Amino acid sequence: MAVTKLYAGAKLRETRTRIGLTQKAFAKQLGISLPYLNQMENNHRPVSSSVLVALAQEFGFDVTQIGAGEADRVVSDLSEALGDPLFAELTETGAPQPQDLRLIASNAPALARAFLELHRAYRDTHERLASLDEALGRDETRAGLSPWEEVRDFFHYCDNYIDAVDRAAERFAAEVPPGQSLEDHARAVLAGRGVRVKLEPMPALRRFEPSTATLSVSAHAPPETRTFQILLHLALTSQAKLIGATLDLARFQSPAARAIAEIGLANYFAGAALLPYGRFLNEAKHFRHDLELLAARFGASIEQVAHRLSTLQRPGAKGLPFFFVRVDQAGTITKRHSATRLQFARYGGACPLWNVHSAFETPGRFLRQLAETPDGVRYLSIARDVSRSGGHFGAPVRRFAIALGCEIAHAPQLVYADGLDLARQSAFEPIGISCRICERVACHQRSVPPLERRIRVDPLNRGVLPYEVER
Incomplete structure (x- = not known):
């Protein structure tokens, strides 16, 4: 079997720069010559196994990440x-x-x-x-880039894992006294900072009045949402320096992008405190990633649990590589992240053959799907609606569906794979990323021709589609 050579000069150079070593000093610690290091950093030679071992031993580097991500x-x-x-x-x-x-x-x-x-x-x-x-x-x-897209790309290229913020949230969760809930602890910390928290029947989820130092949280929101909103406000105040330093490193192009990212990082802290990394990772493995059991265990929503599973990318302590997506009823992707080879289209909606769209038809149920993308990679995907009531009669309902999935090699570690025939070829449905870039020429659900292919139109004949895509 052919061995794939690993050329990762940019990653090697980035590692050396981050730890502040010259090429000469870096080469010495790795036990190699300066010319050899120079050749590897410029991709004239592949990274050798001995260098990978030295990286792990000398610097604690997660070598699994040097050629991926x-x-x-x-x-x-x-x-x-x-x-x-x-x-x-x-x-x-x-x-x-x-x-x-x-x-x-x-x-x-x-x-x-x-x-x-x-x-x-x-x-x-x-x-x-x-x-x-x-x-x-x-x-x-x-x-x-719009400010929203700029922030989306920031999280996308961070692998949706912000180490400093994640660890700060984990430390906060570890400080909860025995017998006290996370929400009560967050309330106590805010009280110590002069902020009073009260529940109020209102359409907004959260509102802060600086003149009275009062944080009002919607009484209509479910408990997990209330806890999340309180933690979010706590992050904006108690973690302001950490969030500010992270924003400075990101170098956003506009004040609007920085403001959106600040909320995004506060959201990240809230989710990481609600579902602290180490404990959540262990429980996820123990319960074979059963979203309902994990939600009950941590007092979180199913969407919060699914999203958190896709962020477990801490070097040296990774969870399974998942993709996570949330769509609205029009098929528009409102949240997306992938630690797998499946990468969502940047523009437009998701493939209509994907089971996430069917989740709206079966509220309260998980749908399972074995799927294969045009590159031949196979996935197990689960989908469920996560529509949200406004909390009272006549309030508008926000309708969303989420999907969570992993490559089929990891499927046995999910409870959702039980009873599925993972070896049967016909069990896998052909899906794409989006019609605009999908290479499948015979898809009956295609909405627009693929951009990279020519089409033929025959006015005397009509198949499933009003045109034929050239192969």
């Missing part, structure tokens, strides 16, 4: 961007192959990011010019 996401994003009709002539003469994109992602990650930002800027400008209403109603003049 961000590169896969960058490759996926590059592949989707190159599917744009803008590059039609390029694809006619021969589009870059996956191995070429992987070399770019590994050898020149900064260049890859710059290309993706340039493509986003083009796409944003094109859409604003194409829509007169949008152009007239929008006051931003800067082409490029």
